[in-house]
Amino acid sequence: MRKYNFYAGPSTLPVEVLEELKEEIADYHGEGLSMIETSHRSPMYDRVHEETIELFHELMGIPVNYKVLFIGGGATLQFGMVPMNLLKPGTVGEYVKSGSWAGKAISDARTIGQVRILWDGKDSGYTALPDPVSLKPGNDAAYLHLTSNETIGGVQWKAFPKTGDIPLVADMSSDILSRTFDVRDFGLIYAGAQKNIGPAGVTVVIIRDDLAAASPENLPAYLRYKIHAEKNSLYNTPPVFAIYAINKVLRWLKARGGVAGIEKLNTQKAEAIYSVIDGNPGFYSSPVEKSVRSRMNVVFRLPSEELEKEFITRAKDKGMLGLKGHRDVGGCRASLYNALPLEGARALADLMKDFAAEKG
Numbered sequence: 001m002r003k004y005n006f007y008a009g010p011s012t013l014p015v016e017v018l019e020e021l022k023e024e025i026a027d028y029h030g031e032g033l034s035m036i037e038t039s040h041r042s043p044m045y046d047r048v049h050e051e052t053i054e055l056f057h058e059l060m061g062i063p064v065n066y067k068v069l070f071i072g073g074g075a076t077l078q079f080g081m082v083p084m085n086l087l088k089p090g091t092v093g094e095y096v097k098s099g100s101w102a103g104k105a106i107s108d109a110r111t112i113g114q115v116r117i118l119w120d121g122k123d124s125g126y127t128a129l130p131d132p133v134s135l136k137p138g139n140d141a142a143y144l145h146l147t148s149n150e151t152i153g154g155v156q157w158k159a160f161p162k163t164g165d166i167p168l169v170a171d172m173s174s175d176i177l178s179r180t181f182d183v184r185d186f187g188l189i190y191a192g193a194q195k196n197i198g199p200a201g202v203t204v205v206i207i208r209d210d211l212a213a214a215s216p217e218n219l220p221a222y223l224r225y226k227i228h229a230e231k232n233s234l235y236n237t238p239p240v241f242a243i244y245a246i247n248k249v250l251r252w253l254k255a256r257g258g259v260a261g262i263e264k265l266n267t268q269k270a271e272a273i274y275s276v277i278d279g280n281p282g283f284y285s286s287p288v289e290k291s292v293r294s295r296m297n298v299v300f301r302l303p304s305e306e307l308e309k310e311f312i313t314r315a316k317d318k319g320m321l322g323l324k325g326h327r328d329v330g331g332c333r334a335s336l337y338n339a340l341p342l343e344g345a346r347a348l349a350d351l352m353k354d355f356a357a358e359k360g
């Protein structure tokens with residue numbers, strides 16, 4: 001029996017993808033070897049590599065003047081790579097500090113160059129976001145960086161700022177491929193794979209050609225977007241297993257109506273949980289301002305830590321895993337990534353209703 005997996009990442013993957021991987025693991029399509037045993041320069045792997053890039057372009061509507069790159073080091077390496085590549089002397093990296101992950105991106109950028117915090121959610125305890133229209137990057141800005149979804153705090157941008165000539169850079173680790181948006185509003189997007197894209201081990205970077213071309217020469221090769229772009233993410237050995245699995249996740253997504261199709265489902269899943277929170281105001285509470293509640297990571301509290309513990313144990317007994325909030329904030333968190341079925345969200349909503357009726 002597969003359990004309903006609400007972990008924040010690594011997180012649930014489509015069972016169809018896991019079954020296919022199992023099926024092919026020792027002998028890929030009668031080739032007599034596994035995809036993870038072949039050279040990353042073999043035609044067998046190359047087909048998967050190329051198709052995966054094409055699927056990203058197709059599913060996200062990525063224009064031809066952007067490259068899709070596969071880089072190791074997690075989204076965490078991008079906290080440093082972005083300023084290393086884009087933050088030139090005399091310019092400023094502008095950031096929206098929306099929570100823990102934005103905070104980490106900012107700390108790393110400060111080790112590289114000059115940083116300006118354009119908006120800070122500190123006063124609200126990082127439960128709100130700025131009006132995108134109000135954000136005006138300075139003339140000296142090299143880029144404006146935001147975190148489209150704060151995985152720990154559960155706040156999610158619903159619309160993005162228009163930054164004109166200043167490249168907009170986004171950490172989309174926890175909501176990429178979950179909803180439609182216009183890639184052309186961004187100069188660079190990065191996302192660790194282990195939430196909506198596939199297994200851990202690769203970070204997807206979507207970068208406009210002019211930004212990739214401008215990487216400084218005095219960086220080690222692996223840290224330069226230009227090298228990854230010129231070599232089509234084959235400068236060195238890419239994380240082949242992760243890319244191979246991603247290929248299957250993207251095919252799975254395409255067969256389900258693509259990003260627009262999954263967005264409808266994600267909206268229903270999130271509404272199932274938030275409606276229980278709002279319907280039981282004396283028992284459940286969401287710290288997040290309603291207009292920016294995340295559809296990917298629903299954070300909520302119960303009346304006491306004891307009840308939270310009991311609820312999480314009850315859920316576990318009923319086959320629902322990973323509902324403990326992040327250790328920095330406590331409480332509960334239900335991650336509802338693309339591969340979590342609607343039935344999973346409904347089962348959790350039912351349990352929440354029953355638990356509130358019993359204990360409230």
Ligand code: PMP
Pocket residue numbers: 009073074075076077101147149150151152171172173174192193
């Ligand atoms: N950004 C966000 C929004 C995240 O949720 C995470 C991981 N949970 C990271 C960055 C860091 O990703 P990684 O562990 O892949 O370095």
